Amino acid sequence: MEFNPNKAIYLQIRDSICERILSGELKPEDRIPSVREYGASIGVNPNTVMRTYEKLTQEGVIYNKRGIGYFISQEAKDLVLESSRKEFIENELPVMIRKMELLGLDPKELFDNK
Amino acid sequence: MIEIKDLAFSYGNVPVLKSITTSLEEGRIYGLLGENGVGKTTLLTLLCGLKKADSGSICTDGENPFDRTPSLLEKQYYLPDEVAPVAMKAEVFAKERGAFWPLYDHEIFLTIMKEFENDPSKKMNQMSAGQLKKTYISFGLATGCRYLFMDEPTNGLDIPSKAQFRAAVMKYTPEDSTIVISTHQVRDLENIIDPVIILDKQDVLLNASIEEISEKLYFDYGTTQREDALYREALPGGFLQVCPNTGGEESKVNIEALFNTVHAHKELIKGMFNK
Numbered sequence: 001m002e003f004n005p006n007k008a009i010y011l012q013i014r015d016s017i018c019e020r021i022l023s024g025e026l027k028p029e030d031r032i033p034s035v036r037e038y039g040a041s042i043g044v045n046p047n048t049v050m051r052t053y054e055k056l057t058q059e060g061v062i063y064n065k066r067g068i069g070y071f072i073s074q075e076a077k078d079l080v081l082e083s084s085r086k087e088f089i090e091n092e093l094p095v096m097i098r099k100m101e102l103l104g105l106d107p108k109e110l111f112d113n114k
Numbered sequence: 115m116i117e118i119k120d121l122a123f124s125y126g127n128v129p130v131l132k133s134i135t136t137s138l139e140e141g142r143i144y145g146l147l148g149e150n151g152v153g154k155t156t157l158l159t160l161l162c163g164l165k166k167a168d169s170g171s172i173c174t175d176g177e178n179p180f181d182r183t184p185s186l187l188e189k190q191y192y193l194p195d196e197v198a199p200v201a202m203k204a205e206v207f208a209k210e211r212g213a214f215w216p217l218y219d220h221e222i223f224l225t226i227m228k229e230f231e232n233d234p235s236k237k238m239n240q241m242s243a244g245q246l247k248k249t250y251i252s253f254g255l256a257t258g259c260r261y262l263f264m265d266e267p268t269n270g271l272d273i274p275s276k277a278q279f280r281a282a283v284m285k286y287t288p289e290d291s292t293i294v295i296s297t298h299q300v301r302d303l304e305n306i307i308d309p310v311i312i313l314d315k316q317d318v319l320l321n322a323s324i325e326e327i328s329e330k331l332y333f334d335y336g337t338t339q340r341e342d343a344l345y346r347e348a349l350p351g352g353f354l355q356v357c358p359n360t361g362g363e364e365s366k367v368n369i370e371a372l373f374n375t376v377h378a379h380k381e382l383i384k385g386m387f388n389k
């Protein structure tokens with residue numbers, strides 16, 4: 001994935017986990033590393049990773065088994081799909097449409113030829 | 115928990131720290147930033163009891179570090195910027211010194227040395243500056259201290275060692291430890307320091323978590339100049355601008371830009387964060 005230099009790090013980590021859920025690399029009931037393990041592996045403060053995990057827990061994508069760790073939830077993929085689609089339509093698509101207009105590209109032609 | 119209150123210190127009649135009040139919580143990796151000569155090293159040495167405050171107080175777990183009680187000394191470690199090239203093999207030095215720290219773990223020392231690709235059987239006075247620094251870092255982390263003060267730890271480290279240092283700090287320190295790293299090399303440590311403390315000649319300009327900073331300031335990487343920018347620098351693809359965060363969106367905190375913003379708007383920033 002590409003990192004957006006302007007996005008808060010904890011959100012970048014969230015996006016990376018979500019992408020791995022969408023691609024199927026992370027499956028329901030898979031355990032994800034502890035905040036310290038994950039932080040150490042990507043060189044990020046554990047508190048930052050904690051914020052990512054808190055957000056994903058809030059969203060229902062992961063859940064915490066007390067004393068054991070964080071796991072991917074059963075409905076993770078559906079939830080991520082829904083939120084990612086929403087984000088794409090609300091944030092990325094308008095930018096794309098604007099750019100296509102600027103470049104004089106016709107969406108019909110472009111997608112039909114693909 | 116360390117509480118610093120109205121702390122002042124001067125070298126003879128040259129005042130360095132005038133009135134420092136702030137607190138350091140457990141489970142945090144503080145980045146201590148400040149221009150040359152504002153007293154970062156002085157503050158670290160006061161925190162670990164090497165110097166006596168002129169006035170004001172430091173309270174670490176209920177004790178004054180300058181009392182140098184064994185109960186406090188055994189849970190803190192200070193890594194100075196310049197370290198001594200002792201005429202001893204690193205592993206012997208570490209094992210002997212380790213006796214002073216009840217939680218010292220020699221296996222962890224050897225593991226970190228290995229991760230740094232540093233030879234523990236080498237005499238410390240025959241090491242390069244970087245190897246010597248890595249030996250002391252490995253030792254400091256292996257002490258398992260609750261309070262770890264490091265003065266410019268990445269100075270002299272080669273490129274791979276910097277990433278190993280970041281990983282080791284998180285892997286080998288107790289979860290509830292308070293780590294204070296003073297540094298100018300903010301790019302080396304950008305993603306591991308949180309909260310950030312910015313020290314000025316008189317006082318602490320900022321002691322805030324990355325979360326708080328990104329709530330209050332917006333780091334805009336864009337191509338248009340913003341009127342509300344407190345700070346602006348040109349980048350190859352546009353500008354990095356720091357503005358008050360009015361949209362509620364969280365951006366990535368750039369510590370160099372933060373530092374420059376804080377310095378350009380001392381009072382404004384203090385007002386913003388001390389609410």
